[in-house]
Amino acid sequence: MLAAQNGSLIGGETISILKPDERLKARLNALASHFRSRFQREPSFLVRVPGRVNLIGEHVDYCGYSVCPMAIEQDVLVAVCRSDDDDALRLTNVDSKYQDYLHNDLQEIREFRLDDHTLGPAWYKYFLCGVKGALEVIPEKRRPRGVLAAVCGNIPPNAGLSSSSALVSAALLATVHASQHEMSKEDMATVSASAERYIGTQGGGMDQAIAFLGKAGSAKLIEFNPLRGFDVTLPDDAVFVIAHSLADHNKAATNDFNTRVLECRLAAQVMARRRGLEWHSVQKLIDVQQLLGASLEEMAAIVSRELHEPPYEHKEICQILDTTPEELNRISKVPVDTTQKFKLRQRALHVFEEAARVLSFRSVCESKDLDAADRLRQLGNLMSSSHSSLQSLYECSHPRIDVLVEAANACGALGARLTGAGWGGCVVAMTTNDRVEDFVENLKKKFYHNDECAKGLDLMRYVFPTEPKNGASIHYFQ
Ligand code: ADP
Ligand code: NG1
Numbered sequence: 001m002l003a004a005q006n007g008s009l010i011g012g013e014t015i016s017i018l019k020p021d022e023r024l025k026a027r028l029n030a031l032a033s034h035f036r037s038r039f040q041r042e043p044s045f046l047v048r049v050p051g052r053v054n055l056i057g058e059h060v061d062y063c064g065y066s067v068c069p070m071a072i073e074q075d076v077l078v079a080v081c082r083s084d085d086d087d088a089l090r091l092t093n094v095d096s097k098y099q100d101y102l103h104n105d106l107q108e109i110r111e112f113r114l115d116d117h118t119l120g121p122a123w124y125k126y127f128l129c130g131v132k133g134a135l136e137v138i139p140e141k142r143r144p145r146g147v148l149a150a151v152c153g154n155i156p157p158n159a160g161l162s163s164s165s166a167l168v169s170a171a172l173l174a175t176v177h178a179s180q181h182e183m184s185k186e187d188m189a190t191v192s193a194s195a196e197r198y199i200g201t202q203g204g205g206m207d208q209a210i211a212f213l214g215k216a217g218s219a220k221l222i223e224f225n226p227l228r229g230f231d232v233t234l235p236d237d238a239v240f241v242i243a244h245s246l247a248d249h250n251k252a253a254t255n256d257f258n259t260r261v262l263e264c265r266l267a268a269q270v271m272a273r274r275r276g277l278e279w280h281s282v283q284k285l286i287d288v289q290q291l292l293g294a295s296l297e298e299m300a301a302i303v304s305r306e307l308h309e310p311p312y313e314h315k316e317i318c319q320i321l322d323t324t325p326e327e328l329n330r331i332s333k334v335p336v337d338t339t340q341k342f343k344l345r346q347r348a349l350h351v352f353e354e355a356a357r358v359l360s361f362r363s364v365c366e367s368k369d370l371d372a373a374d375r376l377r378q379l380g381n382l383m384s385s386s387h388s389s390l391q392s393l394y395e396c397s398h399p400r401i402d403v404l405v406e407a408a409n410a411c412g413a414l415g416a417r418l419t420g421a422g423w424g425g426c427v428v429a430m431t432t433n434d435r436v437e438d439f440v441e442n443l444k445k446k447f448y449h450n451d452e453c454a455k456g457l458d459l460m461r462y463v464f465p466t467e468p469k470n471g472a473s474i475h476y477f478q
């Protein structure tokens with residue numbers, strides 16, 4: 001059974017039911033006609049959940065630290081109809097590369113295991129994560145017998161813009177709304193973050209939080225435990241450009257992501273043990289910080305004292321924690337190979353320094369003492385330092401990402417960094433209003449024009465300016 005943070009559901013604003021604007025109407029009509037052709041029925045409502053770009057605060061959410069993303073225009077739409085004369089879940093996708101899916105008993109999805117894949121999950125499993133999460137919190141008498149759903153999305157997938165969470169969150173919202181069950185945005189985000197873990201990745205909750213809490217015109221500082229979002233007003237003259245490295249990385253298809261989550265947990269436990277603290281209850285790096293009552297800057301210094309540079313072997317971690325390899329494997333929550341080595345110092349250092357950069361980013365945005373140029377320069381520097389840390393300490397970049405960041409800098413970006421989990425995907429670069437058009441054109445020339453991978457692509461979909469958009473919404477067809 002899923003529980004929201006602190007074990008209970010928290011109240012708050014619910015998802016807005018809005019009239020579709022003109023841009024949405026065209027897509028909505030195409031989706032409705034796909035729905036009709038597959039199901040010979042009219043859809044009754046539509047949910048829209050956006051992707052996001054994280055401006056700063058990478059790989060810190062699952063350590064308990066705040067992040068600073070904004071919702072983007074690209075989204076996942078789901079047209080939905082509840083069916084009370086049939087027990088099935090029927091799913092279809094406008095994009096034919098995602099095959100239709102049918103399961104004859106919707107209620108059975110509660111018991112499904114969704115993380116048993118070798119080459120990465122089928123698309124519909126993300127949808128099932130959201131349905132499973134919803135069924136766990138909707139009272140039995142409200143649950144629909146069956147659901148028909150048609151999906152269409154335009155978030156570049158496997159690229160760090162959170163297409164997976166948009167899909168999981170849309171499935172959750174669709175099922176909850178079809179059941180006429182009321183939930184606050186915060187509860188939706190929390191349940192959706194837990195639900196996405198069924199796919200096998202141990203994410204921290206940033207993506208689902210901004211998917212529901214996003215607000216047009218501001219980025220958000222997202223805090224966890226309890227989940228809260230604070231508006232961050234970005235400088236008027238700043239423009240953020242997303243650029244795709246054209247290297248995909250599906251998080252659930254490899255152990256890369258979960259290994260970092262594990263390294264952070266082990267770093268926290270080893271630090272706790274070395275400082276004479278009870279380590280079993282320590283799960284996140286923020287737990288050690290709170291137990292030690294130290295600042296983020298002090299934590300970076302403590303890391304340098306308590307954790308050594310050469311990678312830790314499994315055996316050494318067992319010795320420090322005074323535990324057996326079997327017990328360590330059990331608490332690791334992800335499969336661990338005993339020959340695996342863990343870079344505890346490097347990962348923990350990244351997290352504490354990146355968490356501090358998020359707070360600095362917000363202070364710089366809010367500062368009244370800086371002139372416009374200084375503000376942009378400082379924000380750009382924070383983004384660039386974040387990228388260097390992801391590259392060298394966290395080792396989650398990709399050669400194409402590093403070349404793209406360099407190209408963005410050479411084209412005059414004030415700062416540029418990998419965004420999302422990495423190992424491929426997108427970068428976010430900051431430029432100014434008056435330079436954005438030239439910046440995008442120059443970046444196209446520098447990175448994409450002579451690139452084999454970019455041949456035949458509509459580059460507008462791979463390199464584009466973005467601005468903060470609203471989070472999830474519900475729309476009716478009439
Ligand atoms: P991201 O960084 O985009 O969140 P993930 O590796 O977490 O990448 O997961 C992306 C997966 O989500 C895709 O491989 C695909 O299975 C699914 N997905 C994303 N967008 C869509 C869509 N429009 N329709 C169907 N499935 C989608
Ligand atoms: P992406 O790249 O969008 O899948 C992942 C995690 C986030 C966060 C970032 C790294 C999920 C669903 N998302 O994002 O929680 O940890 O990596 O900052 O696991």
Ligand code: MG
Pocket residue numbers: 162163164165251
């Ligand atoms: Mg994802």
